[in-house]
Amino acid sequence: xxxxxxxxxxxxxxxxxxxxxxxxxxxxxxxxxxxxxxxxxxxxxxxxxxxxxxxxxxxxxxxxxxxxxxxxxxxxxxxxxxxxxxxxxxxxxxxxxxxxxxxxxxxxxxxxxxxxxxxxxxxxxxxxxxxxxxxxxxxxxxxxxxxxxxxxxxxxxxxxxxxxxxxxxxxxxxxxxxxxxxxxxxxxxxxxxxxxxxxxxxxxxxxxxxxxxxxxxxxxxxxxxxxxxxxxxxxxxxxxxxxxxxxxxxxxxxxxxxxxxxxxxxxxxxxxxxxxxxxxxxxxxxxxxxxxxxxxxxxxxxxxx
Amino acid sequence: xxxxxxxxxxxxxxxxxxxxxxxxxxxxxxxxxxxxxxxxxxxxxxxxxxxxxxxxxxxxxxxxxxxxxxxxxxxxxxxxxxxxxxxxxxxxxxxxxxxxxxxxxxxxxxxxxxxxxxxxxxxxxxxxxxxxxxxxxxxxxxxxxxxxxxxxxxxxxxxxxxxxxxxxxxxxxxxxxxxxxxxxxxxxxxxxxxxxxxxxxxxxxxxxxxxxxxxxxxxxxxxxxxxxxxxxxxxxxxxxxxxxxxxxxxxxxxxxxxxxxxxxxxxxxxxxxxxxxxxxxxxxxxxxxxxxxxxxxxxxxxxxx
Numbered sequence: 001x002x003x004x005x006x007x008x009x010x011x012x013x014x015x016x017x018x019x020x021x022x023x024x025x026x027x028x029x030x031x032x033x034x035x036x037x038x039x040x041x042x043x044x045x046x047x048x049x050x051x052x053x054x055x056x057x058x059x060x061x062x063x064x065x066x067x068x069x070x071x072x073x074x075x076x077x078x079x080x081x082x083x084x085x086x087x088x089x090x091x092x093x094x095x096x097x098x099x100x101x102x103x104x105x106x107x108x109x110x111x112x113x114x115x116x117x118x119x120x121x122x123x124x125x126x127x128x129x130x131x132x133x134x135x136x137x138x139x140x141x142x143x144x145x146x147x148x149x150x151x152x153x154x155x156x157x158x159x160x161x162x163x164x165x166x167x168x169x170x171x172x173x174x175x176x177x178x179x180x181x182x183x184x185x186x187x188x189x190x191x192x193x194x195x196x197x198x199x200x201x202x203x204x205x206x207x208x209x210x211x212x213x214x215x216x217x218x219x220x221x222x223x224x225x226x227x228x229x230x231x232x233x234x235x236x237x238x239x240x241x242x243x244x245x246x247x248x249x250x251x252x253x254x255x256x257x258x259x260x261x262x263x264x265x266x267x268x269x270x271x272x273x274x275x276x277x278x279x280x281x282x283x284x285x286x287x288x289x290x291x292x293x294x295x296x297x298x299x300x301x302x303x304x305x
Numbered sequence: 306x307x308x309x310x311x312x313x314x315x316x317x318x319x320x321x322x323x324x325x326x327x328x329x330x331x332x333x334x335x336x337x338x339x340x341x342x343x344x345x346x347x348x349x350x351x352x353x354x355x356x357x358x359x360x361x362x363x364x365x366x367x368x369x370x371x372x373x374x375x376x377x378x379x380x381x382x383x384x385x386x387x388x389x390x391x392x393x394x395x396x397x398x399x400x401x402x403x404x405x406x407x408x409x410x411x412x413x414x415x416x417x418x419x420x421x422x423x424x425x426x427x428x429x430x431x432x433x434x435x436x437x438x439x440x441x442x443x444x445x446x447x448x449x450x451x452x453x454x455x456x457x458x459x460x461x462x463x464x465x466x467x468x469x470x471x472x473x474x475x476x477x478x479x480x481x482x483x484x485x486x487x488x489x490x491x492x493x494x495x496x497x498x499x500x501x502x503x504x505x506x507x508x509x510x511x512x513x514x515x516x517x518x519x520x521x522x523x524x525x526x527x528x529x530x531x532x533x534x535x536x537x538x539x540x541x542x543x544x545x546x547x548x549x550x551x552x553x554x555x556x557x558x559x560x561x562x563x564x565x566x567x568x569x570x571x572x573x574x575x576x577x578x579x580x581x582x583x584x585x586x587x588x589x590x591x592x593x594x595x596x597x598x599x600x601x602x603x604x605x606x607x608x609x610x
Contacts, residue, residue, distance in 0.1 A: 031467060032462065032467060033462070034459065034462040034463070034467070034468075035462055035465075035466070035468065035471075036467055036468060036471070036472075036491060036494050036495045036498075036499065037467065037471060037475075037495065038466050038471065039475050039478070041474065041478065042470070042474040046466065090431075094427055094428075094431060097424075097427065099422070099423035099424045099427060100424050100427065117404070118404035119404045119474075120474070122399055122402065122405065122427065123399075123470050123473055123474050125431070126395075126399060126430070126431070126434060126470050127465050127466040127470045127471070129431060129434055129435065130434065130461050130464050130465035130466075131461070131465055131466070133438045133457055133460075133461045134457075134458060134461035134462060134465060136457070137454050137455075137457040137458035137461065138458060145449070145450035145451040145453070145454045146450040148453075148454045148457075149442045149450045149453045149454065150442075152438055152439075152442040152453075153439060153442035153443060154339065155438075156436070156438045156439035156442065157337065157338070157339040157340055157439060158339070159435050160340075160432050160435035160439060161343050161344070161347055161348060161351065161432040161435075161436070162336060162337060162339065162340020162342065162343055163339075163340065163341060165347070165428050165431050165432045165435065166341070166342060166343060166347055166432070167341075168428055169346065169347040169424075169428050170342075170344050172424050173344070173346065186341060186342055189341050190342065193341075194341065
């Protein structure tokens with residue numbers, strides 16, 4: 001393992017620990033202003049769905065895209081990252097439900113509806129989604145109100161019918177009728193792409209950066225989003241369940257079409273390398289400050305679990 | 306029917322129509338900035354869950370509490386009311402699911418998971434919850450960013466684990482183990498009270514009113530919230546399914562304790578009248594401008610469906 005790669009892994013790990021610590025605090029029994037009670041079992045279900053030692057890639061992207069700009073407090077970016085992670089985790093909790101993807105296992109642990117019950121999983125997801133907007137708007141998030149409004153709007157658009165939730169609807173429909181290639185591209189841009197794009201754009205929003213830099217980070221986010229999805233589909237095709245900590249080969253079992261299953265492994269590997277080059281080119285204006293985000297693109301394209 | 310009562314009913318109706326029109330526009334096929342696609346079937350499920358001719362009591366409270374203040378545009382209050390209604394409707398869609406209250410019928414129509422399927426109902430609820438925050442933050446909502454931030458925070462707290470979602474968790478738990486009287490009060494304050502309180506407080510937030518007026522409208526909201534719940538429990542005990550357009554007597558069937566089942570119909574009726582008096586007293590500082598909100602308290606306490 002190269003030194004640069006080791007440094008990256010250690011940064012990923014320290015960020016993930018900071019995210020985990022903040023999320024644990026946000027999901028403690030401490031009530032916030034205006035809250036009437038925090039029912040224990042629901043709180044436990046939320047914690048189960050969130051505090052599971054994930055890689056915290058989305059918060060990492062928020063924190064490191066914000067770190068491109070000298071005026072951003074790291075703790076502030078961390079809070080926005082934690083809000084985004086609440087949305088990501090809620091989507092996993094709901095997607096795992098029997099009526100959706102029906103998964104019993106995630107990261108080697110029972111999913112929320114298995115560890116608790118379906119009602120608890122539905123409500124834990126709902127509460128995590130709601131908490132995300134709470135975190136952005138809360139006074140502890142030290143950002144101008146105009147920035148908070150922009151973040152709420154961008155996050156809602158990324159997560160809602162026009163983004164992630166709509167993508168999950170398309171994904172379920174795809175099991176019944178296989179989409180064409182354009183359909184797969186739209187589905188993936190929504191289901192996984194929208195949150196990853198938000199994660200990268202969020203850095204520029206938090207910094208109050210000019211529109212051209214915001215657009216650049218959006219495009220970087222779209223590029224790593226595409227890479228993430230191709231790497232994921234490739235892993236589903238080639239990895240085994242033990243490495244992944246979850247069921248694999250499920251796409252094929254369900255006859256679910258992916259770009260990788262349509263075009264093959266060689267195409268996927270070459271496309272991944274092209275996307276990494278594209279991400280590097282996009283980040284050129286940020287010169288040496290972009291080192292970590294470039295490394296991130298490599299990591300996303302080459303990850304093996 | 307008194308003339309005043311007729312005027313009130315006609316105002317309730319015209320507000321509900323305005324809310325319905327706005328919600329239909331927000332749930333049209335027109336994509337918003339940053340949205341990638343609006344999958345048709347999911348959109349149809351969202352519309353089914355929202356555009357069902359409800360009384361729109363919560364938006365009414367937002368609009369009429371905002372109308373206490375001369376500086377508020379009615380259209381702006383309407384948008385916040387519509388956002389709140391999205392939250393209310395999402396909660397009904399999720400509460401009706403088989404894993405929760407398992408209801409097939411709402412307002413005489415099949416519930417979303419019956420008309421579509423469970424996955425669509427879960428995703429429609431998720432998307433409506435997300436849309437609520439989108440509406441508040443969107444540029445079409447002409448409010449200062451500080452006001453939007455305050456609304457997002459108050460709405461999230463009212464809807465999340467410390468409010469409505471937490472209340473639903475307690476309600477499900479109550480079917481297994483009957484809570485004591487304090488437990489019932491907390492459950493109801495969360496499950497239905499929190500959104501009603503927000504609805505009334507929202508008028509003052511939208512207006513940028515001073516803290517004492519905000520506190521007054523909060524207390525008014527708590528008071529009509531209590532009245533709403535007692536009237537609801539009373540109706541469940543006494544009304545028939547045809548008048549209600551939904552199953553009744555369900556609380557008793559489930560052995561679910563309410564304050565009304567514990568203390569009886571006479572207590573409930575006298576308590577309702579006391580709450581109306583309390584609401585009137587709270588609104589005294591707004592003098593003649595408070596006529597509609599006073600009428601609303603009477604309406605909530607005396608409703609028969």
